[in-house]
Amino acid sequence: MEKTNKHSISFIYLNGHSYTAMRKEFLYLEIANRIAFQITSGNIKAGDRLPSVRQLCQLHGIGMNTAKRIFLELESRSLIETRPQSGYFVSQQLASKLPLPQSSSPSLIANDKEPIDLTTKVYGNIGNEDLTLFSIGVPSGNLLPLAKLKKEIIRATTTLHEGGTEYEPLQGNVKLRRTVAARSPSWGGRLSEQDIVTTNGGMNALSLCLMALARPGDTVAMESPCYPGIFQLALSLGLKVLELPTHPVTGIDIDTLRKVVSKINLCLLIPNFNTPLGSCMPDAHKQEVVDLLATHAIPLIEDDIYGDLHFGPIRPKCCKAFDKGGNVLLCSSVSKTLAPGYRVGWIAPGNYLPQIMKLKLVHALSSTSIIQEAVGNFLWTGNYDKHLRQLRRTLADNYQRYAQTIAENFPAGTRVNHPQGGLALWVELPPHIDTRRLHDLAIRQGISIAPGRIFTLQEQFQHCMRLCIGLPWSDHIRLKLKQLGALAKAL
Structure with a gap:
């Protein structure tokens, strides 16, 4: 295998696992990601107190500035909050996490029918700059190293x-x-x-x-x-x-x-x-x-x-x-x-x-x-891993923001998946809401969603939809999610 420069990929093996080695200047981000994972996976609960800056230094063998940078990183993701004279705590906003969607229960009969008209309608919007495309499961070009x-x-x-x-x-x-x-x-x-x-x-x-x-x-x-x-x-x-x-x-x-x-x-x-x-x-x-x-x-x-x-x-x-x-x-x-x-x-x-x-x-x-x-x-170079670190952090932050906005604005009884990776947010609405109808109403307000019915060959998931979290978070995205919630409530 040919030689690479100082930024070439290398692998560290630890406890049977392998992952891409980070350069020293990204140590703070590695530790922040580990804490973030513990929070988003529910191992650390909303309201729990985190170690102090000094304790974090002792736990990880890092300096004060690195520890402070870790807490700033977690604050920027809205995962933790500072309480004067008390320290750092997991954000109480996470307490509003919606329940999981139910497991699917399809008929165990092989099928060969598809909702072709609905699928064509949804994916026909690819590239339409007049719509907020929650329906297309790719990261926005603004998140890519063009x-x-x-x-x-x-x-x-x-x-x-x-x-x-x-x-x-x-x-x-x-x-x-x-x-x-x-x-x-x-x-x-x-x-x-x-x-x-x-x-x-x-x-x-x-x-x-x-x-x-x-x-x-x-x-x-x-x-x-x-x-x-x-x-x-x-x-x-x-x-x-x-x-x-x-x-x-x-x-x-x-x-x-x-x-x-x-x-x-x-x-x-x-x-x-x-x-x-x-x-x-x-x-x-x-x-x-x-x-x-x-x-x-x-x-x-x-x-x-x-x-x-x-x-x-x-x-x-x-x-x-x-x-x-x-x-x-x-x-x-x-x-x-x-x-x-x-x-x-x-x-x-x-x-x-x-x-x-x-x-x-x-x-x-x-x-x-x-x-x-x-x-x-x-x-081959370190550019891909550097890009992935930033993209993963953005997607994890987006998931928290999407889920919080949905919890605050969607109908009672809404359920949302709790992904630990990827681009998909699966939203299960109350059973009486047909997301095919919601799709048609949302298009009129410049919003495109992917109704749940296109993700199956059977008559199921009519009250579900997939939203892509690969769009850069902004006030515009928050507004469109609020509009989508209002439309769902009206149905």
């Missing part, structure tokens, strides 16, 4: 042979594959560049996997609710979808998967911060799912597109980390973290590498050389 990405594009045109005009190797850009492999210990993996195939975005990765594994009429098990684009992809290939009951914190119900495993041909899951529920499967559950499917020779397609957006101090593991026999096909991309429009993704397909390579030859031949080289360089 200037640095432009520099990497220019750099790629000057360093690639023939300026990047030639075809890439079929398996994909070498720099990108090396970087993805080098970063795999952060989620418990041990990949090499030969294990990875690059793709034109995350959906292209999933598409190649489904085409490689399934035939028309086969049944694929998925979370319920789930991203509508995955439903559409499966149905376009002639597949049937069996939706699994899913808990908003821990993900799919494994007992149900065990009961239906003989009825499915493959499984497609988003174990880390799936959209729209935002659940994250515990490691023990991931291990159990991987072992169960391997025992029955059922492939698992794992979409880890949100894994890097964890709010806590340590990135969650992937199911691929527990894969001993090559039965898991890991898919990911930078569409939710860095550049949605660049369409850069990859697959670590395990035993199915030959099938994926054959399909890529037929359907793509080559990836976009300049773009993949640029993204590979950006990930």
